[in-house]
Amino acid sequence: MAILSNLLAVTEPTGFWESIIGAFTGVTGNYVLAIIFLTVVIRVIWATIDTYSKYNQQKMNAIQSSMQPELDKIRAKYEKTPQVMNQKQNEVYRKYMNKSYYMGCLATFLVMALNMLIFFTLLSGLNSMASYNTFLSYNNLKDNYANTLNVVQEYLDTHSNNVEIFEDYENIGIVINEDENTISLVQYEMENGEKVVASVLQESQFKTDFGYIDTNIENIEGNIVTSTTAVTTNDYIMTLANNFDGIVVIENYQPVLDENGEPVLDEEQNQTYDSLYLSTAVQYVAMQHVANVYDIDKDSFLWIENFWLADSPTVQSIMSYDTLASQIGGFEAREQEVYNLFMNDLNEMRGRVNGYYILPILCVLVSALSVFLNNLHTKRRNKKLGKENVKATGVMKWMPILIPVLLGLFALFYSSVFAIYMFTGQVVSTILLPLQLFIVDKIMNKKKEKENTKNTLDYSRKF
Secondary structure (H helix, E strand, O other), X not given: OHHHOOOOOOOOOOOHHHHHHHHHHHHHOOHHHHHHHHHHHHHHHHHHHHHHHHHHHHHHHHHHHHHHHHHHHHHHHOOOOHHHHHHHHHHHHHHHOOHHHHHHHHHHHHHHHHHHHXXXXXXXXXXXXXXXXXXXXXXXXHHHHHHHHHHHHHHHHHXXXXXXXXHHHHHEEEEEOOOOOEEEEEEEEEEOOEEEEEEEEEEEEOOOOOOEEEEEEEEEOOEEEEEEEEEOHHHHHHHHHHHOOOOEEEXXXXXXXXXXXXXXXXXXXXXXXXXXXXXXXHHXXXXXXXXXXXXXXXXXXXXXXXXXXXXXOOOEOOOOHHHHHHHHOOOOOOHHHHHHHHHHHHHHHHXXXXXXXXXXXXXXXXXXXXXXXHHHHHHHHHHHHOOOOOOOOXXXXXXXXXXXXXXXXXHHHOOHHHHHHHHHHHHHHHHXXXXXXXXXXXXXXXXXXXXXXXXXXXXXXXX
């Protein structure tokens, strides 16, 4: 009965990163913890590759620092003869930029490309997981709402449409039984200041698909014609909701008040009253249950109400229909009508801003700190060696600003769980940075000592 599915098919992501994150989640029991632990593992492994990249970068910086004084002298000497200046500069480039230099550039480029590959494939994987988990969350809320309406309808069918029980609708509730296969409509009573189940009014099977085939048999001009119509879950839910409309539980239930809280009078100056309708009572019962399900199953983390959405005060924790449809990828017919039945009320009950830009700001600050420490170390090393610091030009000049800003923008416009990955990665990288730079310095110093020893030996042989 795939044609009766209440939502378009949304399959569980099974890509490379999705499978790894799923394995980590199975161990930690939490998506955010899984991402944090996965990020730590990735960054610790990546530190080996990154150390090699930093070594290449230091080696290229050393070469550039060595040739910079010669380039400055050439510019000063041949400023008025550009052709000669270019020729002399090319001679310096050929002198210093040997095969080793270009191999170092290639290695740095490959490491950067691999880093970008991990970054964007993981982003794609988390986006797929966000869509899938949003689908599960919405579908779970929808199933619980639909089953509430269904168990109420079964109660009314069994008890000859006896609606008097809903006069005390605030003490009517929904209980999902331990086997999770049945749902009960119950009546509460107060005991020691707490609500306890006084009686079970109706028990029903908990369904995830209310679709069915409706068969219609007609006699048309003496011929028996059988036709079938697929009734989807959405059609069934809308039918249930409409069944409760217009039925009055209590007439003159509460006085009508104007915007100032004053009683509204009729033409004869008598107090006017609103009636309590069955649809209002059933909606109250249903939404209390839906809100409880939302509180239990929501994907929240610290101040973030929904970590599949961005940490931003401009993003609502309860998605609008358009955002939800865009995230999941489309809905069947009448889905917006069903959404409006319960999600708008849920938004009024539980909706709030999803964040406060905390993760984007943290990503920018930690990334900027990492870039600053790396540049500071390079400057101190060059000063210790008596070499000039080479000033970056072109795009490279703006990289210390551009990289933190780009990370902040990714954290701002993508899911909070991805921002947590970026922030955790930057923190781990910053912690490991001193060790990496220490190792690079050791390698560079050892290489320098080896070259000095070789030069000394070569010099002694001349005598």
